[in-house]
Amino acid sequence: MNFLAHAYLSFNDPSLIVGNMIADFVKGKQILQYDDAIQQGIRLHRSIDTFTDQHPATAAAKAFFRPTCGLYGAVFMDIVYDHYLANDPQHFTPQSLETFSARVYQVLTGNMAILPDRFRQVFHYMQQHDWLYNYRTRQGILSSFNGIVRRAKFITVPATVPYAVFEEHYAALETCYTTFFPDLQAHARHFIG
Template identity: 30%
Template structure:
Protein backbone atom coordinates (compact mmCIF):
# COMPACT_ATOMS: atom_id res chain seq x y z
CA UNK A 1 0.00 0.00 0.00
CA UNK A 2 1.11 3.57 -0.63
CA UNK A 3 0.82 6.95 1.10
CA UNK A 4 -2.96 7.32 1.23
CA UNK A 5 -3.56 3.87 2.68
CA UNK A 6 -0.85 4.27 5.31
CA UNK A 7 -2.44 7.46 6.62
CA UNK A 8 -5.94 6.01 6.42
CA UNK A 9 -4.98 2.84 8.30
CA UNK A 10 -3.69 4.90 11.24
CA UNK A 11 -5.87 5.76 14.24
CA UNK A 12 -7.86 8.88 13.34
CA UNK A 13 -6.65 12.20 14.74
CA UNK A 14 -3.39 10.66 16.06
CA UNK A 15 -1.14 12.88 13.95
CA UNK A 16 2.22 11.57 15.20
CA UNK A 17 1.12 7.99 14.48
CA UNK A 18 -0.12 9.02 11.04
CA UNK A 19 3.18 10.74 10.26
CA UNK A 20 5.17 7.72 11.39
CA UNK A 21 3.04 5.46 9.21
CA UNK A 22 3.38 7.82 6.26
CA UNK A 23 7.10 8.63 6.53
CA UNK A 24 8.58 5.39 7.85
CA UNK A 25 10.66 4.87 4.69
CA UNK A 26 12.08 8.41 4.91
CA UNK A 27 12.97 8.55 8.62
CA UNK A 28 15.45 5.79 9.30
CA UNK A 29 18.02 4.60 11.81
CA UNK A 30 19.42 7.30 14.07
CA UNK A 31 16.96 9.80 12.57
CA UNK A 32 14.24 8.12 14.62
CA UNK A 33 15.94 9.03 17.90
CA UNK A 34 13.97 11.67 19.66
CA UNK A 35 10.78 11.00 17.69
CA UNK A 36 7.68 10.54 19.80
CA UNK A 37 6.47 7.11 20.93
CA UNK A 38 3.38 7.57 18.76
CA UNK A 39 5.51 8.31 15.70
CA UNK A 40 7.50 5.13 16.32
CA UNK A 41 4.26 3.15 16.71
CA UNK A 42 3.28 4.48 13.31
CA UNK A 43 6.59 3.30 11.88
CA UNK A 44 5.95 -0.19 13.25
CA UNK A 45 2.44 -0.17 11.78
CA UNK A 46 3.89 0.82 8.41
CA UNK A 47 6.28 -2.12 8.53
CA UNK A 48 3.50 -4.52 9.52
CA UNK A 49 1.29 -3.29 6.66
CA UNK A 50 4.12 -3.76 4.18
CA UNK A 51 4.94 -7.28 5.41
CA UNK A 52 1.31 -8.37 5.29
CA UNK A 53 0.70 -6.80 1.89
CA UNK A 54 3.85 -8.12 0.23
CA UNK A 55 3.11 -11.71 1.26
CA UNK A 56 -0.64 -11.74 0.63
CA UNK A 57 -1.77 -14.14 -2.14
CA UNK A 58 -4.28 -11.64 -3.55
CA UNK A 59 -1.58 -8.99 -3.87
CA UNK A 60 0.70 -11.55 -5.50
CA UNK A 61 -2.12 -12.23 -7.95
CA UNK A 62 -2.29 -8.52 -8.72
CA UNK A 63 1.46 -8.36 -9.24
CA UNK A 64 1.24 -11.27 -11.68
CA UNK A 65 -1.04 -9.14 -13.87
CA UNK A 66 1.96 -6.93 -14.67
CA UNK A 67 4.38 -8.43 -17.13
CA UNK A 68 7.05 -7.46 -19.59
CA UNK A 69 9.48 -4.67 -18.80
CA UNK A 70 7.47 -3.61 -15.75
CA UNK A 71 7.40 -7.00 -13.97
CA UNK A 72 10.34 -6.07 -11.72
CA UNK A 73 8.41 -3.00 -10.55
CA UNK A 74 5.12 -4.85 -10.05
CA UNK A 75 5.16 -4.41 -6.26
CA UNK A 76 5.36 -0.63 -6.29
CA UNK A 77 3.00 -0.35 -9.25
CA UNK A 78 0.37 -2.36 -7.39
CA UNK A 79 0.93 -0.30 -4.23
CA UNK A 80 0.29 2.94 -6.09
CA UNK A 81 -2.67 1.60 -8.06
CA UNK A 82 -4.26 0.22 -4.90
CA UNK A 83 -4.15 3.76 -3.49
CA UNK A 84 -6.04 4.86 -6.61
CA UNK A 85 -8.64 2.15 -6.01
CA UNK A 86 -8.94 3.14 -2.36
CA UNK A 87 -9.46 6.78 -3.36
CA UNK A 88 -12.07 5.96 -6.02
CA UNK A 89 -13.97 3.66 -3.62
CA UNK A 90 -13.41 5.80 -0.54
CA UNK A 91 -17.03 5.86 0.56
CA UNK A 92 -17.03 2.07 1.03
CA UNK A 93 -14.32 2.32 3.71
CA UNK A 94 -14.44 5.79 5.27
CA UNK A 95 -17.09 7.73 7.15
CA UNK A 96 -15.96 11.15 5.84
CA UNK A 97 -15.35 12.28 2.24
CA UNK A 98 -11.82 12.00 0.91
CA UNK A 99 -11.37 15.76 0.51
CA UNK A 100 -12.34 16.32 4.14
CA UNK A 101 -10.06 13.51 5.33
CA UNK A 102 -7.06 14.92 3.48
CA UNK A 103 -7.82 18.52 4.50
CA UNK A 104 -8.08 17.52 8.18
CA UNK A 105 -4.79 15.62 7.93
CA UNK A 106 -2.97 18.51 6.25
CA UNK A 107 -4.28 20.96 8.86
CA UNK A 108 -3.17 18.69 11.70
CA UNK A 109 0.30 18.32 10.14
CA UNK A 110 0.70 22.08 9.89
CA UNK A 111 -0.45 22.61 13.47
CA UNK A 112 1.88 19.88 14.76
CA UNK A 113 4.98 21.32 13.12
CA UNK A 114 7.00 18.19 13.85
CA UNK A 115 10.77 18.55 13.26
CA UNK A 116 11.80 15.99 10.62
CA UNK A 117 14.94 15.09 8.66
CA UNK A 118 15.36 17.21 5.52
CA UNK A 119 14.18 14.67 2.95
CA UNK A 120 11.13 13.70 4.99
CA UNK A 121 10.27 17.37 5.51
CA UNK A 122 10.61 18.11 1.79
CA UNK A 123 8.43 15.15 0.86
CA UNK A 124 5.81 16.04 3.44
CA UNK A 125 5.74 19.63 2.21
CA UNK A 126 5.27 18.39 -1.36
CA UNK A 127 2.40 16.13 -0.27
CA UNK A 128 0.64 19.00 1.46
CA UNK A 129 1.28 21.66 -1.18
CA UNK A 130 0.12 19.46 -4.07
CA UNK A 131 -2.57 17.39 -2.29
CA UNK A 132 -0.83 14.21 -3.32
CA UNK A 133 -3.06 12.06 -1.11
CA UNK A 134 -6.18 13.36 -2.79
CA UNK A 135 -4.60 13.19 -6.24
CA UNK A 136 -4.77 9.39 -6.23
CA UNK A 137 -8.46 9.52 -7.09
CA UNK A 138 -7.50 10.55 -10.64
CA UNK A 139 -5.43 8.52 -13.10
CA UNK A 140 -3.43 11.66 -13.79
CA UNK A 141 -2.41 11.57 -10.13
CA UNK A 142 -1.27 7.98 -10.55
CA UNK A 143 0.75 8.96 -13.62
CA UNK A 144 2.39 11.83 -11.74
CA UNK A 145 3.26 9.47 -8.87
CA UNK A 146 4.87 7.08 -11.34
CA UNK A 147 6.75 9.96 -12.98
CA UNK A 148 8.11 11.04 -9.58
CA UNK A 149 9.20 7.48 -8.88
CA UNK A 150 10.86 7.29 -12.30
CA UNK A 151 12.78 10.50 -11.62
CA UNK A 152 13.96 9.15 -8.25
CA UNK A 153 15.10 5.86 -9.78
CA UNK A 154 16.84 7.68 -12.63
CA UNK A 155 18.82 9.80 -10.16
CA UNK A 156 19.68 6.77 -8.07
CA UNK A 157 20.68 4.39 -10.85
CA UNK A 158 21.91 6.81 -13.51
CA UNK A 159 19.65 5.60 -16.28
CA UNK A 160 16.22 6.50 -17.55
CA UNK A 161 13.04 4.96 -16.20
CA UNK A 162 9.60 5.56 -17.69
CA UNK A 163 7.18 3.97 -15.25
CA UNK A 164 4.41 6.41 -16.15
CA UNK A 165 3.95 4.48 -19.38
CA UNK A 166 2.88 1.46 -17.32
CA UNK A 167 -0.47 3.21 -16.81
CA UNK A 168 -1.61 1.52 -20.02
CA UNK A 169 -1.07 -1.91 -18.42
CA UNK A 170 -2.77 -0.85 -15.21
CA UNK A 171 -5.80 0.43 -17.12
CA UNK A 172 -5.98 -2.66 -19.31
CA UNK A 173 -6.04 -4.88 -16.20
CA UNK A 174 -8.20 -2.53 -14.12
CA UNK A 175 -11.16 -4.85 -13.61
CA UNK A 176 -8.87 -7.56 -12.30
CA UNK A 177 -7.16 -5.10 -9.96
CA UNK A 178 -10.55 -3.89 -8.71
CA UNK A 179 -11.63 -7.44 -7.88
CA UNK A 180 -8.33 -8.09 -6.11
CA UNK A 181 -8.51 -4.87 -4.11
CA UNK A 182 -12.09 -5.43 -2.98
CA UNK A 183 -11.08 -8.86 -1.72
CA UNK A 184 -7.82 -7.75 -0.12
CA UNK A 185 -8.42 -4.39 1.55
CA UNK A 186 -10.96 -5.49 4.20
CA UNK A 187 -8.56 -8.26 5.19
CA UNK A 188 -5.79 -5.68 5.57
CA UNK A 189 -8.06 -3.49 7.69
CA UNK A 190 -8.83 -6.43 9.98
CA UNK A 191 -5.13 -7.30 10.24
CA UNK A 192 -4.18 -3.75 11.22
CA UNK A 193 -6.99 -3.62 13.78
CA UNK A 194 -5.76 -6.87 15.35
CA UNK A 195 -2.17 -5.64 15.42
CA UNK A 196 -3.14 -2.37 17.08
CA UNK A 197 -5.29 -4.13 19.67
CA UNK A 198 -2.45 -6.49 20.52
CA UNK A 199 -4.31 -9.54 19.21
CA UNK A 200 -2.07 -10.01 16.16
Protein backbone atom coordinates (compact mmCIF):
# COMPACT_ATOMS: atom_id res chain seq x y z
CA MET A 1 0.00 0.00 0.00
CA ASN A 2 1.02 3.60 -0.44
CA PHE A 3 1.01 6.59 1.93
CA LEU A 4 -2.75 7.19 2.17
CA ALA A 5 -3.61 3.62 3.10
CA HIS A 6 -0.77 3.43 5.61
CA ALA A 7 -1.94 6.63 7.26
CA TYR A 8 -5.57 5.51 7.23
CA LEU A 9 -4.75 2.10 8.70
CA SER A 10 -3.11 3.83 11.66
CA PHE A 11 -6.65 4.42 12.96
CA ASN A 12 -6.03 8.05 14.00
CA ASP A 13 -3.30 7.08 16.49
CA PRO A 14 -0.49 9.68 16.15
CA SER A 15 2.33 7.29 17.05
CA LEU A 16 1.06 4.66 14.63
CA ILE A 17 0.77 7.34 11.94
CA VAL A 18 4.39 8.40 12.43
CA GLY A 19 5.70 4.84 12.46
CA ASN A 20 3.55 3.72 9.56
CA MET A 21 4.60 6.68 7.42
CA ILE A 22 8.36 6.48 8.10
CA ALA A 23 8.75 2.69 8.02
CA ASP A 24 10.30 2.48 4.55
CA PHE A 25 12.99 4.91 5.71
CA VAL A 26 13.90 2.99 8.87
CA LYS A 27 16.38 0.18 8.26
CA GLY A 28 17.42 -2.67 10.53
CA LYS A 29 18.23 -1.71 14.10
CA GLN A 30 17.29 1.93 13.46
CA ILE A 31 13.84 0.91 14.65
CA LEU A 32 15.23 0.84 18.21
CA GLN A 33 15.76 4.61 18.08
CA TYR A 34 12.00 5.09 18.37
CA ASP A 35 9.65 4.63 21.30
CA ASP A 36 7.54 1.50 21.52
CA ALA A 37 4.40 3.08 20.05
CA ILE A 38 6.23 4.31 16.94
CA GLN A 39 7.98 0.94 16.62
CA GLN A 40 4.50 -0.61 16.58
CA GLY A 41 3.59 1.68 13.67
CA ILE A 42 6.73 0.62 11.79
CA ARG A 43 5.89 -3.04 12.35
CA LEU A 44 2.29 -2.39 11.32
CA HIS A 45 3.52 -0.88 8.05
CA ARG A 46 5.64 -3.94 7.34
CA SER A 47 2.78 -6.28 8.17
CA ILE A 48 0.47 -4.32 5.84
CA ASP A 49 3.01 -4.59 3.03
CA THR A 50 3.44 -8.34 3.50
CA PHE A 51 -0.31 -8.94 3.66
CA THR A 52 -0.85 -6.79 0.55
CA ASP A 53 1.84 -8.58 -1.45
CA GLN A 54 0.42 -12.00 -0.58
CA HIS A 55 -3.26 -11.25 -1.23
CA PRO A 56 -4.75 -12.93 -4.35
CA ALA A 57 -6.51 -9.71 -5.42
CA THR A 58 -3.17 -7.89 -5.45
CA ALA A 59 -1.64 -10.63 -7.58
CA ALA A 60 -4.54 -10.25 -10.03
CA ALA A 61 -4.15 -6.46 -10.08
CA LYS A 62 -0.38 -6.56 -10.61
CA ALA A 63 -0.90 -8.89 -13.57
CA PHE A 64 -2.40 -5.97 -15.54
CA PHE A 65 0.84 -3.99 -15.12
CA ARG A 66 3.36 -6.81 -15.50
CA PRO A 67 3.53 -6.95 -19.34
CA THR A 68 4.61 -3.31 -19.64
CA CYS A 69 6.07 -2.50 -16.21
CA GLY A 70 7.58 -5.74 -14.95
CA LEU A 71 8.17 -5.83 -11.20
CA TYR A 72 7.42 -2.10 -10.93
CA GLY A 73 3.78 -3.01 -11.42
CA ALA A 74 3.61 -3.59 -7.67
CA VAL A 75 4.71 -0.02 -6.98
CA PHE A 76 2.16 1.42 -9.40
CA MET A 77 -0.52 -0.82 -7.91
CA ASP A 78 0.12 0.57 -4.42
CA ILE A 79 -0.71 4.05 -5.72
CA VAL A 80 -3.76 2.76 -7.57
CA TYR A 81 -5.07 1.24 -4.34
CA ASP A 82 -4.72 4.66 -2.70
CA HIS A 83 -6.79 6.16 -5.52
CA TYR A 84 -9.66 3.78 -4.89
CA LEU A 85 -9.41 4.28 -1.13
CA ALA A 86 -9.52 8.07 -1.58
CA ASN A 87 -12.70 7.67 -3.65
CA ASP A 88 -14.33 4.99 -1.50
CA PRO A 89 -17.46 6.51 0.08
CA GLN A 90 -17.28 3.93 2.87
CA HIS A 91 -14.09 5.62 4.04
CA PHE A 92 -13.94 9.17 2.67
CA THR A 93 -15.89 12.05 1.23
CA PRO A 94 -13.89 14.81 -0.47
CA GLN A 95 -14.27 16.90 2.68
CA SER A 96 -13.30 14.15 5.11
CA LEU A 97 -10.28 13.24 2.96
CA GLU A 98 -9.18 16.87 3.03
CA THR A 99 -9.55 16.95 6.83
CA PHE A 100 -7.81 13.60 7.23
CA SER A 101 -4.88 14.67 5.02
CA ALA A 102 -4.42 17.90 6.99
CA ARG A 103 -4.44 15.94 10.24
CA VAL A 104 -1.75 13.53 9.02
CA TYR A 105 0.42 16.44 7.88
CA GLN A 106 -0.08 18.08 11.28
CA VAL A 107 0.96 14.92 13.14
CA LEU A 108 4.07 14.51 10.99
CA THR A 109 5.00 18.18 11.31
CA GLY A 110 4.68 17.89 15.08
CA ASN A 111 7.17 15.02 15.03
CA MET A 112 9.61 16.58 12.55
CA ALA A 113 12.55 16.26 14.94
CA ILE A 114 12.39 12.44 14.89
CA LEU A 115 11.58 11.89 11.22
CA PRO A 116 14.37 10.26 9.17
CA ASP A 117 16.16 12.78 6.96
CA ARG A 118 15.13 11.08 3.72
CA PHE A 119 11.51 10.97 4.82
CA ARG A 120 11.62 14.68 5.69
CA GLN A 121 12.54 15.38 2.07
CA VAL A 122 9.67 13.23 0.82
CA PHE A 123 7.30 14.78 3.36
CA HIS A 124 8.16 18.27 2.14
CA TYR A 125 6.85 17.36 -1.33
CA MET A 126 3.99 15.28 0.04
CA GLN A 127 2.65 18.24 1.99
CA GLN A 128 3.47 20.87 -0.62
CA HIS A 129 1.60 18.97 -3.34
CA ASP A 130 -1.00 17.43 -0.99
CA TRP A 131 -0.33 13.89 -2.15
CA LEU A 132 -2.78 12.31 0.28
CA TYR A 133 -5.73 14.28 -1.07
CA ASN A 134 -4.59 14.22 -4.68
CA TYR A 135 -4.56 10.43 -4.86
CA ARG A 136 -8.28 11.04 -5.35
CA THR A 137 -7.77 12.50 -8.83
CA ARG A 138 -6.55 10.93 -12.02
CA GLN A 139 -4.09 13.81 -12.42
CA GLY A 140 -2.76 13.02 -8.95
CA ILE A 141 -2.21 9.41 -9.98
CA LEU A 142 -0.36 10.45 -13.14
CA SER A 143 1.80 12.83 -11.08
CA SER A 144 2.60 10.02 -8.65
CA PHE A 145 3.50 7.70 -11.52
CA ASN A 146 5.76 10.42 -12.93
CA GLY A 147 7.50 10.67 -9.57
CA ILE A 148 8.15 6.92 -9.50
CA VAL A 149 9.56 6.94 -13.02
CA ARG A 150 11.84 9.88 -12.15
CA ARG A 151 13.23 8.19 -9.04
CA ALA A 152 13.40 4.57 -10.24
CA LYS A 153 16.76 3.43 -11.55
CA PHE A 154 15.62 0.50 -13.64
CA ILE A 155 12.26 1.45 -15.09
CA THR A 156 12.42 2.10 -18.81
CA VAL A 157 8.87 3.17 -19.63
CA PRO A 158 7.37 6.66 -19.28
CA ALA A 159 4.64 7.23 -16.69
CA THR A 160 2.04 7.33 -19.45
CA VAL A 161 2.47 3.56 -19.93
CA PRO A 162 1.31 2.45 -16.45
CA TYR A 163 -1.23 5.25 -16.50
CA ALA A 164 -2.72 3.81 -19.71
CA VAL A 165 -2.97 0.42 -17.95
CA PHE A 166 -4.73 2.11 -15.03
CA GLU A 167 -7.25 3.77 -17.34
CA GLU A 168 -7.81 0.71 -19.53
CA HIS A 169 -8.45 -1.61 -16.58
CA TYR A 170 -10.01 0.93 -14.21
CA ALA A 171 -13.10 -1.15 -13.35
CA ALA A 172 -11.21 -4.42 -12.96
CA LEU A 173 -8.58 -2.79 -10.73
CA GLU A 174 -11.35 -1.27 -8.64
CA THR A 175 -12.83 -4.74 -8.20
CA CYS A 176 -9.44 -5.94 -6.95
CA TYR A 177 -9.44 -3.08 -4.43
CA THR A 178 -12.98 -3.80 -3.19
CA THR A 179 -12.12 -7.47 -2.76
CA PHE A 180 -8.85 -6.75 -0.99
CA PHE A 181 -9.27 -3.69 1.21
CA PRO A 182 -11.76 -5.05 3.77
CA ASP A 183 -9.40 -7.98 4.34
CA LEU A 184 -6.47 -5.60 4.79
CA GLN A 185 -8.42 -3.41 7.19
CA ALA A 186 -9.34 -6.45 9.31
CA HIS A 187 -5.71 -7.59 9.25
CA ALA A 188 -4.45 -4.19 10.42
CA ARG A 189 -7.02 -4.01 13.24
CA HIS A 190 -6.04 -7.51 14.37
CA PHE A 191 -2.33 -6.63 14.22
CA ILE A 192 -2.67 -3.70 16.61
CA GLY A 193 -4.99 -5.67 18.88
